[in-house]
Amino acid sequence: MSKMSHINVIEKYEEHRVAIHNLLSSILSCFADDKMFEKSDEELAEFLNSLCSYYPFVSLLYLLDAKGKQICMNVPGSQFKHHPKIGLDADRSNRPYYLAAMKADGVAVTEPYLSSVRRELCLSASMKVNNDDSTIKGVVVLDIDLSSMLAILTGDSRRIHFEPYFKAMYTLIVLGLFTVALMLLYAAGVECLDVIYAMMTPEKRLEMPLGVVIYLTLSLAIFDLGKTTLEEEVLLYKDVLRHSSTRRTITRFIAVIIIAVSIESLLMIFKFALKGDGEHIIEAVWIIIAVASLLVSLGIYVYLGSKAEGMLLNNRDKQKAG
Incomplete structure (x- = not known):
């Protein structure tokens, strides 16, 4: 009984694609608002820890401005504290999760890809947040550890x-x-x-x-x-x-x-x-x-x-x- 290979992870993801996308959409749409862009890194970390108590497969949270520039450090989830807190001022304007969020009216979920931080398969759920005048304030992004999510959804954790x-x-x-x-x-x-x-x-x-x-x-x-x-x-x-x-x-x-x-x-x-x-x-x-x-x-x-x-x-x- 060894660790799932990337092929196994992708196969199981395809089996549960609809359930995964629906769950991520409900998670992100419940808390993503313009007030998040006013919080400090410490407040974001505290918020993410409370979120991870229910959803431990959340690995990273970060915010982008309207042009795709990251405006905070990577905030790691409670199960992924070893993640380096980097990413501030990084240009994410060419990343699929930013491009998909700008085109979507709600939550956009990417296909599985290899994380540049952990070298493991992950998903990114992103959602653009508007100001009161309907202009784009920024994008909220959640990185999800796909293996952990599949283990929890299938009762294998x-x-x-x-x-x-x-x-x-x-x-x-x-x-x-x-x-x-x-x-x-x-x-x-x-x-x-x-x-x-x-x-x-x-x-x-x-x-x-x-x-x-x-x-x-x-x-x-x-x-x-x-x-x-x-x-x-x-x-x-x-x-x-x-x-x-x-x-x-x-x-x-x-x-x-x-x-x-x-x-x-x-x-x-x-x-x-x-x-x-x-x-x-x-x-x-x-x-x-x-x-x-x-x-x-x-x-x-x-x-x-x-x-x-x-x-x-x-x-x-x-x-x-x-």
């Missing part, structure tokens, strides 16, 4: 705080699996040395080195299981609210089990065939049939899951179009 503990636990489990794989590799190496010694000693009877293959196969299966766990639960981001992520994880784990059990069943067939113990081959055949059934069931699960998700996406697109 609490889980994020536990992610380091989840990652630590999965890491310990993976280290244990890798340790077992190394032990099996060591056992396979010892078995190989015994086989080589038997080949070099004429008086010793050479047996088929099936133990080496078994150890190596088990080591491969356990290592692959640990690798899958490490990638799925520690290194890669997994959206627990989306069924495709769960389907991907289940598919990878079941695939590892199918490969390991298939190899073991083949080894059983070879072992019984070489020893002439044909009466036990049927047991290995039943295992192969079980693996085939598991593979068919996995294919049906993947097909039905992808088809169901496609139907959900189509319904969502129809609702947006309507």
Whole structure:
């Protein structure tokens, strides 16, 4: 469970675009007025802190004059105090949020872009404020941390705080699996040395080195299981609210089990065939049939899951179009 990539953030933004724009429009239109341009930086900071108690995803607040020149320092939100307080007298007249605000009658919301301060995806909500004589007094701009906003809107903000503990636990489990794989590799190496010694000693009877293959196969299966766990639960981001992520994880784990059990069943067939113990081959055949059934069931699960998700996406697109 890693941090969302920019692609993941943009995909989730597209899913909740209408809700995000409506929320930002309601937030900014409720407090943006001409009195804000008379407040000092300290008063703006106090005001923003009270706003962030309800909306912690607000990262910056700043004011522009009618020509797009910033007339105050960047005021960071309570969750983003590390932001440098800069920006005074900066020319923002060519920025999309200023241009959109000048054309709009209400709140304008930009598309996601990389913040020059945090290098993270953010949105800017802007709104022009008029004087009593209908001339433009300035523009109020809010920068929004998009990842934080999506986490709050989807109810995922609490889980994020536990992610380091989840990652630590999965890491310990993976280290244990890798340790077992190394032990099996060591056992396979010892078995190989015994086989080589038997080949070099004429008086010793050479047996088929099936133990080496078994150890190596088990080591491969356990290592692959640990690798899958490490990638799925520690290194890669997994959206627990989306069924495709769960389907991907289940598919990878079941695939590892199918490969390991298939190899073991083949080894059983070879072992019984070489020893002439044909009466036990049927047991290995039943295992192969079980693996085939598991593979068919996995294919049906993947097909039905992808088809169901496609139907959900189509319904969502129809609702947006309507």
